[in-house]
Amino acid sequence: MPDLSGMRFSESHEWVKQDGDTATVGITEYAQSQLGDVIYLELPTVGQQLDAGGRLGVIESVKAASDLYSPVGGQVADVNQELTDHPEYVNQDPYGKGWIIKLRAIKDNPKLLDQKAYDDFVKGKSHA
Amino acid sequence: MTAERTPLYEEHIRLGAQMTNFGGWLMPLQYSSIREEHRTVREAVGLFDLSHMGELRLKDDGVAQRVLTRDLTRLRTERVQYALLCNEDGGIVDDVLVYALRDGGYLLVVNAGNQDGDFDWIKAHAPSSAGEGHRGDTILNVGRDWALLGVQGPKAVDLVQRLTSSELGGVKYYAFVEGRVAEVACMISRTGYTGEDGFELFCGNDDAGRLWRALLEEGQADGIRPAGLGARDTLRLEAGMRLYGNDMDDKTNPLEAGLDWTLSLDKDFVGRDAILRARQQGLGRILVGLRMLDRNIPRHGYGVLKEGQPVGVVSSGNVSFTLGYNIAMAYVPPALAEPQTRLAVDVRGSAAPAEVVSLPFYKRPHPK
Numbered sequence: 250m251p252d253l254s255g256m257r258f259s260e261s262h263e264w265v266k267q268d269g270d271t272a273t274v275g276i277t278e279y280a281q282s283q284l285g286d287v288i289y290l291e292l293p294t295v296g297q298q299l300d301a302g303g304r305l306g307v308i309e310s311v312k313a314a315s316d317l318y319s320p321v322g323g324q325v326a327d328v329n330q331e332l333t334d335h336p337e338y339v340n341q342d343p344y345g346k347g348w349i350i351k352l353r354a355i356k357d358n359p360k361l362l363d364q365k366a367y368d369d370f371v372k373g374k375s376h377a
Numbered sequence: 378m379t380a381e382r383t384p385l386y387e388e389h390i391r392l393g394a395q396m397t398n399f400g401g402w403l404m405p406l407q408y409s410s411i412r413e414e415h416r417t418v419r420e421a422v423g424l425f426d427l428s429h430m431g432e433l434r435l436k437d438d439g440v441a442q443r444v445l446t447r448d449l450t451r452l453r454t455e456r457v458q459y460a461l462l463c464n465e466d467g468g469i470v471d472d473v474l475v476y477a478l479r480d481g482g483y484l485l486v487v488n489a490g491n492q493d494g495d496f497d498w499i500k501a502h503a504p505s506s507a508g509e510g511h512r513g514d515t516i517l518n519v520g521r522d523w524a525l526l527g528v529q530g531p532k533a534v535d536l537v538q539r540l541t542s543s544e545l546g547g548v549k550y551y552a553f554v555e556g557r558v559a560e561v562a563c564m565i566s567r568t569g570y571t572g573e574d575g576f577e578l579f580c581g582n583d584d585a586g587r588l589w590r591a592l593l594e595e596g597q598a599d600g601i602r603p604a605g606l607g608a609r610d611t612l613r614l615e616a617g618m619r620l621y622g623n624d625m626d627d628k629t630n631p632l633e634a635g636l637d638w639t640l641s642l643d644k645d646f647v648g649r650d651a652i653l654r655a656r657q658q659g660l661g662r663i664l665v666g667l668r669m670l671d672r673n674i675p676r677h678g679y680g681v682l683k684e685g686q687p688v689g690v691v692s693s694g695n696v697s698f699t700l701g702y703n704i705a706m707a708y709v710p711p712a713l714a715e716p717q718t719r720l721a722v723d724v725r726g727s728a729a730p731a732e733v734v735s736l737p738f739y740k741r742p743h744p745k
Contacts, residue, residue, distance in 0.1 A: 285395070285607065286412045288696040289674050291725075307725065309674050311411045311607055311695060314725075333672075337412065 251344040257320065258367035259302075264344065265320040265361065272321055272355050275348045276308070276339060279371045284310040287339040290317075290332050292350060297325045301358035305350065308339070320361055323352030383428035384524050384585040392603055400490030402429035405605035414608035415698045418530045418571050423604035424592055425527035427577065428585065431492020431520035433499065436482035440503045440515055445475060446631065446648070448641035452477045457551040457568055461631055461639050462495060463648030467655055468627040469634065471495050472619065474568060476553060484519075488621045492520045502647055524585035526578045528592060529612075531741075532599040533575030537565070540595055550574075559591030570609065572616025572739055614704065615697050617666065617737030623677055624664065624692040624706055630655050633708065635664045635736070662689060665714045666736040667705040673722065673729035675705035680723035681731075683713060691722060697738060704738050705731070 256266045262280035266273050281287065291307040299305060301322040308317050328350050332338060339347040362370060380403040389396065394405035405426060407414060417423050435441050441449050447460040454477050462470040471491045476484040487495045496518045503515055528537055538545045543556035543565060553566035564579040580588055593601060610620070619625055625634045632640075632655060642649060669675060675694030680687045694705030705722065713720060716735050721728035 285407060286410050289672055311611060312406075314674065314676065340410070 251342075253344065253364050256344070257361040257363060258370075259318065259320040259358075259361060260370060261318045263305075263318060263320045267321075267355065270353055270355065271326060272323060272352045273348050274305070274320060274350050274352065275343055276317070277367070277371075278343050281340045281343045281347070284308065284312065284315065285340075286311045287336040289336055290339070290349065292328050292332075293325050295325050295328060299323060299325065299352065301356055302360075317349070319350075319352070321352065321358045322356030324354045325350055326353040327351040381429075381521075383426055384582040385426045385428060385526075385589055388586060388589050389426065389603075394603070394605060397606065399606055400429060400488065402489050404429055405603070407605040407607045408603045411605070411607035411611060412698055414602055414604035415611050417600065417602040418573055418604055418608060418612055419699055420531065421600040421602075422528060422530035422532040422536055422575070422596055423571075423602055423608065424589070424596065425529065425604050425609060426589070427525040427527050428523070428582075429489035430525050431487040431489060431495065431518070432523050432525075432579075433485040433487060433492070433496055434482065434517040434519050435485055435499070435515070436517075437503070437515045438482075440499065441475075441483050442644065442646070444499050444502050444647055445473070446640050446646055447475070448644045449475065449477070449483070454479055455553055457553060457566060459551075459639060461636065462498065463631065463646070463652070464627055465648060465651060467630045467648045467651030469621070469625045469629050469631060469636075470498055470627055472621050472625070472636075472639075476564075476566070479555070486525075487520075491621065492518065522582065523579050524582050524588075526580070526585070526588060526592065527569060527571075527575065528578065528596075529569045529571040529573045529575035529604075531573065532596075532601075533573070536592070536596050536599050536601070537576050537578075540591060541565070545576075559588055559595070561588040561591075563588070570616075570618055571612040572618070572737065573612075573741055610693075611695055611698060614693050614695055614706070615699055615737070615739035617706070617739075619664070619706070620693060630660070632656055633660055633662055633664065660711055662708040663711050663714050664692065664706055664736075665709055666734045666738055667691070667694075667707050667720065667722065667731040668734045668738075669703035669705070669722065670730040670732060672703070673724040673727075674703050675707070675722045675724070675729070675731070681707050681709055682721040682723055682728050685721075685728065687723070688713060688720070694722075699739050706736070709733075 289309040299319040305319040397406040474486040561584040681689035689709035718733040
C-alpha cells in the first residue's frame with residue numbers, strides 16, 4: 250500500500266501532496282482503475298497559471314478522453330516528461346512515478362478531502 | 378432495460394473482469410489491461426467470449442439470395458463468407474458472416490445489438506415465393522441457444538488442435554468443421570475479428586463454461602489470457618475491420634464503406650438498384666485509413682480537416698499498440714482519399730496532423 254499520508258483529494262479524483270512550497274499532483278488509484286489503460290496526456294506548460302478546480306489538461310485512455318482538474322491553484326513548476334513515453338506509469342503507480350505536475354506559489358483549496366473522507370466518497374460512488 | 382448475460386457471465390466475474398453493456402449484453406470490457414490483452418493476442422493467444430453475437434438459421438436459399446449482398450450459390454458447404462444486409466436505399470442494415478451448413482441452409486452470425494432487428498427485417502423481406510405456408514420456419518433466431526468463444530493469436534491453432542481429434546490443418550481460413558473440443562460438441566470455425574489466425578467455437582450454452590475453462594487451462598503453456606471487448610476493438614481497428622454502428626450504419630452505402638467486394642451486383646438483392654444508382658452518380662465520401670502524425674488520439678465523431686476546412690469525420694480511432702502510433706478510419710471526399718494525402722483531425726479545437734494510409738493498418742506476418 251503506497252504512503253498516502255499528507256495527501257488530499259478532490260471529488261474529481263486528483264490527489265495533491267504539499268512539500269514545502271511545492272505541491273505534486275496526480276490522479277488516484279480509483280481514477281486510474283476507472284479510466285483503464287492511459288495512452289496520452291495533454292499537459293500544461295511550465296509557468297502556466299492554474300486555478301483551484303480549473304482545467305489542468307486532458308487524460309486519454311483507450312476508452313475515452315477525460316478532463317483533469319487542478320486540486321489547488323498555482324503556477325506550473327514541472328511536468329512529468331516521463332509520461333510522454335510511458336503513460337502507463339499513471340496506471341502502474343498513480344501515487345509515485347505516475348505523478349503529473351508540480352505547482353508552486355500555491356493557492357490552497359479548502360474543499361479538498363482527507364484520505365478517510367475521500368475513501369468514503371469513493372465507496373459511496375461504487376455502491377450507488 | 379436489463380442487460381442480458383451470456384452463459385460465461387460467472388466466469389468473467391470470477392476472473393475479475395470489468396463489465397460493460399454492449400448491444401444490450403453485459404460483457405467483459407477488460408480483465409487486466411487492454412494493452413496487455415491486445416499484446417497477448419498479437420504474440421500468443423487470447424480467449425474471448427463472443428456469446429453476445431446473434432445467430433440466425435436461414436433455411437431457404439431464395440430468401441438468403443434475396444437479402445444478402447453476395448451470391449451464395451458460389452459458397453461451398455462448410456465455408457464462410459462475409460456479407461451485408463442492405464435496405465432498399467442501399468444502406469447497411471448489418472454485416473454478417475454466412476455459414477453454409479452441411480445439412481442445407483445457412484447460419485448467419487450477426488451483431489449482438491442487431492439480432493432481433495435482423496430477424497424481423499429478413500422475415501419482412503422474404504420473397505413471397507418462399508410461400509406463406511412455411512414462412513414460419515424460413516428463419517429461426519437461435520442466438521440465445523448458442524455460446525461463441527474466440528481463440529485468437531499465433532498460438533491459437535496449435536492450442537485448439539491439442540484439445541480435438543479433428544484435423545485442423547485442413548480447415549482453411551473462412552472454413553469450418555463440426556467436431557469436439559475438450560469433449561464439447563462444437564462448430565470449429567477458422568474466422569476472427571482480430572487480424573490474427575485462430576478459431577471461433579460455437580457450442581451449446583450448457584457446455585460453454587466447461588469449454589472456456591478447458592481452453593484457459595490447456596492454454597497456460599501458451600501464455601493465454603482472457604481478452605475483453607476493449608482489446609477486441611483495438612485489434613479489429615488495426616486489422617482495418619469495420620465496426621457496425623461506428624464505421625457504418627443504415628445510412629452508409631457499401632461502396633462508401635469500401636465494401637465493394639461484398640457485392641454480387643449481377644444478382645438481384647434488396648438494395649442493389651440503389652447501390653448501382655449511387656455508383657453511377659458518384660460517391661460523396663469514402664472510408665480511408667488515417668495515420669496520426671503527432672500523439673493526439675482521434676476518436677469516433679471528431680471532424681477531419683483539409684487546410685482548416687471541415688471535409689469529413691472520424692468513424693473509429695485509437696492508439697495502435699502494435700504499430701506504436703495512433704490510427705483512425707474516417708470518411709472523406711474521394712478526391713482526398715489517396716494515400717499520403719495530408720489531412721488533420723480536429724482534436725478539441727486543434728488541428729492534429731494526419732496522413733491517409735491504405736487499409737489494413739496491420740497484417741499478420743505469416744498468414745497461413
